[in-house]
Amino acid sequence: MPFIPHTQADIQAMLAALDVHAIDDLFDEIPASLRADIDPAPTPGLKEMEIARLMRERARLNRPLLCFAGGGAYEHHIPAAVWTVAGRGEFYSAYTPYQAEASQGTLQTLYEYQSMMAGLTGMEVANASLYDAASGLAEAVLMAVRANRESQSRRVLVPRSLPPVYRAVLASIVQAQALELIELPYDPATGCTDLAGLDAHAAGDIAAVVIPQPNGFGGLEPVDALTDWAKSHRALAVALVNPTALGLLKPPGEWGAAGADIACGNGQPLGIPLAGGGPYFGFLCCRKALVHSMPGRLVGRTMDLDGKPGFTLTLQAREQHIRRGRATSNICTNQGLMVTAATIYLALLGPEGLKQVALACHHQTRALLATLTGIAGVERVFAGPCFHEAVYRTPLPAATVLEGLAERGILGGVDLSGAYPELGAAILTCATELRTEADIAAYAEALRAVLAD
Amino acid sequence: MSHFPDDLKYANTHEWAKLEDGDTVRVGISDFAQSELGDVVFVELPVVGRKVKAGEAVAVVESVKAASDIFSPVSGEIVATNPALADTPETLNEDAYAAWLFVVQADATAELDQLLSAAAYQEAVEPG
Numbered sequence: 172m173p174f175i176p177h178t179q180a181d182i183q184a185m186l187a188a189l190d191v192h193a194i195d196d197l198f199d200e201i202p203a204s205l206r207a208d209i210d211p212a213p214t215p216g217l218k219e220m221e222i223a224r225l226m227r228e229r230a231r232l233n234r235p236l237l238c239f240a241g242g243g244a245y246e247h248h249i250p251a252a253v254w255t256v257a258g259r260g261e262f263y264s265a266y267t268p269y270q271a272e273a274s275q276g277t278l279q280t281l282y283e284y285q286s287m288m289a290g291l292t293g294m295e296v297a298n299a300s301l302y303d304a305a306s307g308l309a310e311a312v313l314m315a316v317r318a319n320r321e322s323q324s325r326r327v328l329v330p331r332s333l334p335p336v337y338r339a340v341l342a343s344i345v346q347a348q349a350l351e352l353i354e355l356p357y358d359p360a361t362g363c364t365d366l367a368g369l370d371a372h373a374a375g376d377i378a379a380v381v382i383p384q385p386n387g388f389g390g391l392e393p394v395d396a397l398t399d400w401a402k403s404h405r406a407l408a409v410a411l412v413n414p415t416a417l418g419l420l421k422p423p424g425e426w427g428a429a430g431a432d433i434a435c436g437n438g439q440p441l442g443i444p445l446a447g448g449g450p451y452f453g454f455l456c457c458r459k460a461l462v463h464s465m466p467g468r469l470v471g472r473t474m475d476l477d478g479k480p481g482f483t484l485t486l487q488a489r490e491q492h493i494r495r496g497r498a499t500s501n502i503c504t505n506q507g508l509m510v511t512a513a514t515i516y517l518a519l520l521g522p523e524g525l526k527q528v529a530l531a532c533h534h535q536t537r538a539l540l541a542t543l544t545g546i547a548g549v550e551r552v553f554a555g556p557c558f559h560e561a562v563y564r565t566p567l568p569a570a571t572v573l574e575g576l577a578e579r580g581i582l583g584g585v586d587l588s589g590a591y592p593e594l595g596a597a598i599l600t601c602a603t604e605l606r607t608e609a610d611i612a613a614y615a616e617a618l619r620a621v622l623a624d
Numbered sequence: 625m626s627h628f629p630d631d632l633k634y635a636n637t638h639e640w641a642k643l644e645d646g647d648t649v650r651v652g653i654s655d656f657a658q659s660e661l662g663d664v665v666f667v668e669l670p671v672v673g674r675k676v677k678a679g680e681a682v683a684v685v686e687s688v689k690a691a692s693d694i695f696s697p698v699s700g701e702i703v704a705t706n707p708a709l710a711d712t713p714e715t716l717n718e719d720a721y722a723a724w725l726f727v728v729q730a731d732a733t734a735e736l737d738q739l740l741s742a743a744a745y746q747e748a749v750e751p752g
Binding site for chain 1: 665666668671686687688689690691
């Protein structure tokens with residue numbers, strides 16, 4: 172196939188096949204309010220100097236906001252060494268460097284990453300990363316259904332407290348494979364999964380239970396009870412965890428009497444910048460007994476003929492290039508460069524450093540909550556412990572509050588009112604270790620001003 | 625040189641089958657199959673109680689860089705699987721006829737007549 176751009180005739184043929192009239196029709200899903208109609212559009216044939224100047228002008232239109240938004244991706248301090256090292260040409264430029272077993276340095280890095288993630292989650296095995304956390308959760312659920320040989324069903328319990336974006340991706344990936352996702356209600360007082368809601372499924376054959384910790388409201392779920400319920404009902408327990416929070420919280424491998432079976436989550440907090448939404452990476456860990464059902468690449472350590480340690484991709488017989496239609500997964504992407512950064516981040520911080528970051532996040536979030544709920548009309552929606560996120564409500568619509576805050580330089584949080592209409596004007600807010608007392612005071616001042624308008 | 629015990633029947637997909645007391649059939653992979661696969665690292669066995677049809681894929685044998693489906697040579701119900709293979713899959717390489725995979729309670733043992741004799745199977749895989 173020659174590498175030639177599409178002709179107008181090619182484009183018309185493709186549009187006709189899709190039954191749309193113009194390329195712009197393909198972008199209908201994006202709300203008009205999010206589209207950048209910048210006038211004038213760049214003219215074709217600009218010189219390098221001209222386009223550089225234009226881009227600088229356009230970049231100035233971005234207003235830097237003080238970030239109090241979480242909801243799955245978190246702004247943390249990234250030590251300068253992380254991307255200075257990860258950005259070296261050896262790591263930065265190679266395409267899938269782990270496939271060539273000559274790349275011992277990259278393979279060793281991935282092996283060390285796997286070892287650290289297994290330690291952090293309290294699980295026996297970690298893979299070398301997946302595309303992102305939501306696809307990782309979908310893979311974890313598919314894996315649980317595949318691995319649970321005591322269950323004849325393809326039914327999976329998914330808490331409503333799982334963030335909506337995770338539920339949406341999970342549904343779109345696994346429902347095509349005939350899995351049934353059953354929603355577990357949350358207790359309106361705490362925002363955490365209502366254990367009484369499990370009773371309805373006690374007699375049913377459930378293959379897996381998803382357990383988010385912290386959950387989509389920032390709350391801490393009764394993970395021990397949920398894990399034990401799963402075990403006693405022959406379901407596998409799938410943990411979705413925040414890696415920073417694991418600096419403080421009990422790792423999924425120690426939940427309940429026997430521990431979770433699979434743990435997954437977003438690796439972004441470990442040294443990956445927010446960068447407008449990606450690239451991030453997903454991590455996936457499990458008990459050793461389940462390793463043959465695990466998707467993704469695994470790096471193993473072995474000994475060569477001379478007795479020297481060496482690193483190699485292992486368990487490849489489960490992969491697409493060998494098992495094709497019956498591979499454990501057909502999502503090929505892993506995120507080697509992001510994982511390289513995360514490995515350096517974790518190595519620099521160490522367990523004590525990660526704990527300090529987690530403590531600082533928790534401390535600042537409590538300070539933020541105390542300050543915001545001190546404002547007349549602001550109330551916390553759920554009682555109970557949280558890690559570094561919580562939900563609050565004001566008398567104004569959430570979108571109005573967030574727009575008003577943005578005008579004052581504050582990215583105040585995530586509007587939950589669309590996904591959880593039962594909560595009213597609810598906003599999920601977050602403070603990481605980067606938010607100072609002055610930042611929190613600025614948030615409070617802006618919120619007072621918005622509510623007074 | 626692989627060996628081919630005379631008291632077994634063989635599928636052209638490289639399983640061996642041995643008729644035992646009445647209508648139960650013990651199944652494994654041939655010595656030729658294990659030598660072609662190389663070092664076996666994992667065996668995925670069926671669940672006891674599963675109903676299978678002759679020619680249906682019911683197990684998987686993984687070597688270092690290949691995964692091969694294992695087909696049931698007869699129709700019936702899986703009544704036993706070899707638990708030792710979970711921890712010691714390498715015994716398949718050591719003695720493919722001792723390291724059986726599963727036992728089928730056959731619906732009709734006459735299906736075994738469709739399989740190859742030791743001589744015919746040897747001729748198929750090691751012609752001449």
